[in-house]
Amino acid sequence: MTVSDLETEALDFVRALIRIDSVNTGDPATIGDGETRAALFVQERLREVGYETHLVEPWPGRASVVARLPGSDPDAGALVAHAHLDVVPVEATDWTHPPFGAEIHDGMLYGRGAVDMKDFAGMLLAIARAFRRDGIVPRRDLIFAFFADEEAGGVWGARWIVQNRPELFAGATEAISEVGGFSLPLPGDRRAYLVATAEKGVTTATLTARGHAAHGSRPTDDNAVVRLARAVVAIGEHRFPLVRTATSERFLEVYGRASGQPFDGDDLDVDLQRLGFAASVIGAGTRNTASPTVLTAGGKANVIPAAASATLDVRVLPGQGEAVRAQLAEVVGDDIAVAWARDIPAIESPVDAPLLDVLQDAITAEDPDGTVVPYLLPASTDNKHLARLGIRGYGFVPLRVPADFDVFGQFHAADERVPVDAVYFGARVTARILRDA
Template sequence: MTTESPTDLRTPTPTLRELALTTLQEEAVALTRELIRIDSVNTGVAETIGDGETRAALLVRDLLAEVGIEAELVEPRPGRASVVARIRGAHPERGALVAHAHLDVVPVEGQEWEHPPFGAEVHDGWLYGRGAVDMKNFAGTILAVARHFAREGIVPERDLIFAFLADEEAGGVWGGGWLVDNRPDLFARATDALSEVGGFSVPLGDGRRAYLAATSEKGVAWATLTARGRAGHGSRPTPDNPVVRLSRAVAAVGEHRFPIVRTAAVDAFLRSFGAARGLAFEDETLERELDELGFVSSLVSASLRNTVTPTVLSAGGKTNIIPAEATARLDIRVLPGQDDALRDELRRIVGDDVDLRWGRWWSATEADVDAPLLRILQSAIDAEDPGAQVVPYLLPASTDNKHFARLGIAGYGFVPLRVPDGFDVFGQFHAADERIPVSAVEFSARATERILRTA
């Protein structure tokens, strides 16, 4: 008869790598919280934007310097700073991978928050705060990964460019867009980029999870409709009242449904979910069958067609005066390759009674749904969530990837987050009481470390 010694019953001693990964997870959470506590609200109006982005950028720069990583802080306007750093890889000839996150967040005014938006409080395992999902969680995570690589002497497979950007929430004019136009040298030899919006888990079926990878994203554009006529007294209606003519055009835009276009990313999504759910996803039944996917449906449905949404109306200033002019602003989301078709169709919809003028126009991005990087993402998810599947999809919004696309950099949206099956991560963007499970940030740190180390 043998007797086990107390030593035999002890918990196995963690390896040095396991200890380092534990530190990485803890730091990803801590840095995310520290960034959330910096009020870096981007109102989109220069006069009302403070120095929050620069304060966040200085924190990032100093934390990188603390572990010996040299980073460049670029501030094209006071308060609008970005930070870029490069870590050399073992195979620089393979091109660099950009990991980027924006440091600005949207406003919180007009929303009712149960927890303070810049408190970064943790309650029952959930981290609350503006930026918890969009997207200081990834900024904190990639910052923690960069520090982890430096501490542990890890050399990634390829060059990594870490970019922490200003102004994404207002189009990236003073952030990613400005850097691409004025400092493309910071992204020399980059071929791929990794950022929002994707990587979060959704129910796939049979108890398995899918992790959505945005291989494409809609373009975003703005346009203005203007109707003009004779000003006059409200008691004497005129046949060319610009308010009436503009209203007809706006109603026509609001009622119009553009045709379904099945892009490569949409088809890749439908194949994966169709196989898992036993759905055919034929054009005739597509939208009805998408409804069976729960909250995922609204995300994918918005990626099926071009959309034009009236958002701002302006006319007159006094009830008894017919104005000489009325305007409407339109938010446009356009699928890859559909720019000219959308312009022509919108012109036809609004008719000749109003003037149509185009504002900013950023075309859609489209990366390869079978790219080698997707296999790296799948490998990282396999290690953390065996049996899960990375599924391409088309993001119906736009990110800073649209700017990097102008440098020939293929952009992918993948912030790995394992969340409860009923939790709609995309629904947290810009919402009150924005929140994320602490465990999801820890999962993100482990998976992102593997992705950036092996990509």
């Protein structure tokens, strides 16, 4: 296979970015300057080909970069193509290859950020440079954005820029970023390419049980720890009802048709098992969920505490905010107080937007039998922050991978890796999307 200059540069940039340790611990005391070093790397590469860049650093070490390439149609809404430059922490002893070495073994590129998401950052950087060097004028203005702090909620990245520098996204109507674009197997050596047209909302609930404090040697009937434990177990065993959103309905329709096996059974959970390793992610997009994550009670073994609490990570489908609160209150019972915080609403973009036709055409050019399939992402991306400016977000980082390669499983995992051929494929497809959108 002949590798183009675009593909070569994309891979080189992905490797260079992986080698910049930009771990985001979420704790300002332990976060270094890696995000700024990565942003400066991107800024310099963009400046080399004549871009005017905006380096935004609201806190030392937490920099983002934004640049714009004018399009040929001034009336067309601008398209934001964005990636984040931070990565989650690593336990190096769990890795077979150095997490910041960007080593290639057996056709796989290893490193923290190989999938989440320095792969796309490297592709976008190479494409931005190629368009400028080759005089390619896209139809729409392209806004290339490389954000800090996505892994901790975008506080110093996309959220801060949306709140304080919204002019950088003037005229933008749509955005493309993670999580989607990678292939899932279909019968007959064909592939479906997921596009996230919706994302669950994120909220936090704190359960509090109260009783009266007592000596540990004298058990009480209203032990707060016991009552809280019962509530936590009830939540762990509870299944929220199936909700068919516009996005999940489109997934069932398109994937069912493409696979030749319509989802028309009485038990959707069973039907989804045929998706293999993707079943849990797609399934999580069909229900609201609540996961107990933090328990707090007592401080001394011989003291029964007067209160005990549990924190829940609650993921909410579009339009389901009030229903989730009511259902959760019913599950835990009247004697458990529920407090809600950190409410980030769900987003849902049109599943029939012209941009999806562009995605399909770009995939078809590289994989004639490939089918783009909308799905609902049960997690969050920076598209939620851009949505506050009326920008409709889509998750699509195109990667053609082997049928048994679980891209979902690479996120935040040890030995995170991506096939080198998939990076080349992603660069080619994304270039077509950005040129033709």
